[in-house]
Amino acid sequence: MPNRPFRFLHSSDFHLESVPYGLAEVPDHLRDTLIDTAYRAAQRVFDTAINEHVSFVILSGDILNNHQAGLRGPAFLAQQFARLAEHHITVFWAGGRIDPPEAWPAAFPLPDNVKIFPGGRVTEFVYHEEDMPLARLVGISGDGASKLNAGDFSPDPAGLFSIGVAYGTADAAALQVRGMHYWALGGQHARTTLYSSPGIAHDCGTPQGRDPDERGPHGCTIVGVDEAGRSRMSFSTTSVLEWLSETIVVDTSMRRENVEHLLTERIRALAARSPQTNLLISWSIAGSGPLFSELRRGKLRAELLDWLRIEFGLGSPSLWSVALEIESQSAVPAAMLEQQTILGDFLRAVRHFETHTDEPLDLQSLLAEAHISGVLAQATAIDDLPTRKRVLHEAAMLGMELLGGDSTDGGRHA
Ligand SMILES: [Mn+2]
Structure with a gap:
């Protein structure tokens, strides 16, 4: 079916309730920025929708936990939705783990341009522009605990551009076989495309990384659909930090x-x-x-x-x-391991414990009586393998430094 070209914006996982974490110290001059980060990134998402003249915005879950966000969260969203309404932009919202539709506070009635996909079963909306149908959206709210049931989603029988909206994971093959033109998925904080031809299944990621593991730029996805119903994604950065x-x-x-x-x-x-x-x-x-x-x-x-x-x-x-x-990746030189010196003995002992992971380190027996039940005793109880490996490596490095001669890396002689 020939169509008029249109654009829409896909975003999810605003997590308005949370501030970035993973900083050991928060510098004063960054405090306000950190507190406002999720809101400023979300605002950039809505600014992008307006600047790019999209027809509608899809939100695929985890927008806010309004118990934790307080009144600020719903008040902010209500204001942004009203801004979009002024620009004739519709919002289609499927809830995720933290934002089931029934959690939205009654004190903030949602404007008419916001369409919610309830939980329980898939719901369909047909999006019109000037009385012309442009897209069919099929979606459901869900907490992501179970896999998406792709079989519940069907494309428009007359060939109208069809979008599946959902939160959570599914096999790419199970999604692709349904023949939807675009799957707007949410829940992954890193942007991921499950497949891109024929059709697209895409998780747009969060507009703002909130911890050291959510690295690099984050943003939202703009999808352009041409006359033939082919879609093309582009990425728009929104992260404030x-x-x-x-x-x-x-x-x-x-x-x-x-x-x-x-x-x-x-x-x-x-x-x-x-x-x-x-x-x-x-x-x-x-x-x-x-x-x-x-x-x-x-x-x-x-x-x-x-x-x-x-x-x-x-x-x-x-x-x-x-x-x-x-980084403590540097290896112990082989020649040093074979030395008939105190250092060589020490390194061989460390190596023995590295290779015989079943032999306990028994560091507690080296503690003075006063420390047996104290903090030091807890620190020397090493019971997981990665920690044991790291501690032994640190010990080898320290041994090379303290016992080594001129030829070693950190050799410092008295
Ligand atoms: Mn999330």
């Missing part, structure tokens, strides 16, 4: 000023890529050499972090360094 994880490699010849230069260059490149965005950067330093050993010992690391924060973190937008970690 962006989490990044960056690695710097130092070599044996480097001094402090070289590392500062590397960090400066990297941070300038990141800022140029996202000029309007606050950046929250977790640094990781890898490599080897005297400077690397000095960084491992801590004081220089703290100084570098302070320097980064003062040099780049206090402006607006802020390029804030969240942490600066030293």
Whole structure:
């Protein structure tokens, strides 16, 4: 069926109730930005809908938990929906885990341009423009606990552009076989496309990352549909702050000023890529050499972090360094393991515990009596494998530093 071209916007997982977490310290100048982050990103989603002249907006769940968001959440959304109504933009909303339709407070009546998909069974709406049907939307609210039942969704029998709207996961093949033109999915915070031809199944992700694992730019998806019913997605960034994880490699010849230069260059490149965005950067330093050993010992690391924060973190937008970690991936040299020295004995003992994971470390027996029931005792009870592995590696590195000679990485002789 030939159609008139149109555009719609797909977004989900605003999580208006939550502020970013994962910062050990919150700097004063970033506090207001953090509190408002989810709202400012959501506002950018609605601004995008208006600026891009979309016909309608699809919200695929996890927009807000209004018990936790307080009155601010529903008041904000009601205001944004009214803005969209002024621009003749309809909203189709399927609830997810935190926003079942019945949780919406009665004190904020939803305007007529907002269409809700109830839970329980799929509901259909046909979207019209000037009395012409443009799209059929088939959707359901759901908490994502069980897989989507794709079989409940059917495309328009006369070929009208058909969109499935739902929260949660499903097999790409099970979705694709239904013959819908577009699946507007929600619940994944990272943007994901399950398939893109024929038809599209897409989870647009959250418009704002809220912890160090939700890295990089986030945004919403604009879908353009042409006369033949073919659709094309484009991404529009909305994140107010962006989490990044960056690695710097130092070599044996480097001094402090070289590392500062590397960090400066990297941070300038990141800022140029996202000029309007606050950046929250977790640094990781890898490599080897005297400077690397000095960084491992801590004081220089703290100084570098302070320097980064003062040099780049206090402006607006802020390029804030969240942490600066030293990678402990460097291997123990084989020659050192074979040495007939105290260091060699020590490294072989560590290696023994690394390879015999069933042998307990029994660090408690090394504690003084006064510490047997204290905090130190808890810290030495290492019962999971990844922690055991990390502790043993740290012990090997520390041994090389304290027992090693001139030839070793961090050898410091008295
Ligand atoms: Mn979510």
